[in-house]
Amino acid sequence: MRALIIGAGIGGPAAAVALQRAGIEPIICEARAATASSTGLFLGLGINGMHVLRELGLLDEVLSRGAVPTPWLEFFSATGRRLGAVPMGRLDERTPSVTLTRSALQEALVEAARDRGITIHHGRRFVEYREATNGVVARFEDGGEIEADLLVAADGIHSAVRRAAFPDAPAPSYAGLLNLGGFVRDSGLPPTPDAMRMVWGWRAFFGYTVQENGEAWWFANVGEARAPRRGELEAVSTEEWRRRLLALFADDAPFIARLIEATPEITATSIHDLPSLPAWHRGRVVLMGDAAHAVSPSSGQGASLALEDAIVLAKCLRDVTPVESALARYEALRRPRAERIVADGRRRGTYKALRSRAAVRLRDLVMPLALRVFANGQRLAWIHDYRVRWDEPVTGRAA
């Protein structure tokens, strides 16, 4: 069986490796050119996602690419008061959850797929498909076509495959927040060992981690009522973002302004998630990762969920026949969990950009208790302790 995967982001190459293990021949088509520089800031890899990488034999390769141990999220108020800490967990004694640049994770997975002989075509943008006998024919912007037994949509939140398979599906929903950030090589700040620190500022939310060598990675979530048009954010210069951010964080701890000042390039994206879709598969087409259940970065689970999808999809195709039943089983196993995490991520974004000082003070008052009660290890276990074992067959409802 041949599976055509659209998208070589995070989920696409992981799915290719897993499908190959299941005896399926994968081929990947990615819209971006091979020479395009990788984009994105950094993302958290939950221990649930790291477990998938370990099952697929990819974890060491990924961790060797500058992954920063971040088993804790530490929260601070606008006045600098420590509000609490949330555990992100450890896969084992020596392997805490990590944060790494999106480009490092993507490159590790793409190279792992290539090393296993998997073909990746760059610069091929999927446009539409038609059904064929026991399969699909995908058409690309360059006019070319590829026939396969299965079409896997790993083409992200604005998935063209999803639009083609489910033209009436709801569009991604804007969360009213922008995500900005950058890297500072020599920040002069003390290291933040084992932690990503988060500051609920007076007007916006700031997260950062500083490594032993002084390199700082930071992001900011700022309120913006109107959803930006396509290309609008990319057209704003770093100097303009810097000016806006300095105004937003003017009353917060001064190190935030120093980091913003020292950042050579500030990038911005808008935060969206995806409302529940009518279905995740139709005929021989199946959705995975952000194409099926895009989640706000506030959840820290986007990459991990895509990795979970990859291994569960491959296991279902390995163990369940015919293909249509395997896809139905995959959706049944994945959808409740993914949609619960999407809803959780939406909630987490709610208090990041409050408008009044009174609301900020109330938030700071309530937060220590809220973190202790709702964000302790036990409460988060359903997210972090999810495990999919490659050698266990798919039976019943658990993968």
Ligand SMILES: Cc1cc2nc3c(=O)[nH]c(=O)nc-3n(C[C@H](O)[C@H](O)[C@H](O)COP(=O)(O)OP(=O)(O)OC[C@H]3O[C@@H](n4cnc5c(N)ncnc54)[C@H](O)[C@@H]3O)c2cc1C
């Ligand atoms: C450029 C970019 C930057 C990101 N930066 C961050 C970040 O800083 N922090 C964070 O938490 N998350 C970020 N994300 C989101 C994060 O990567 C995903 O939430 C998560 O990893 C799920 O991965 P995915 O494989 O489902 O989708 P993605 O990682 O979004 O990958 C989708 C891939 O499909 C390709 N593609 C799209 N349309 C087509 C088409 N028509 N034909 C062929 N290929 C297509 C895209 O170029 C991309 O490579 C970013 C995503 C992208 C695309």
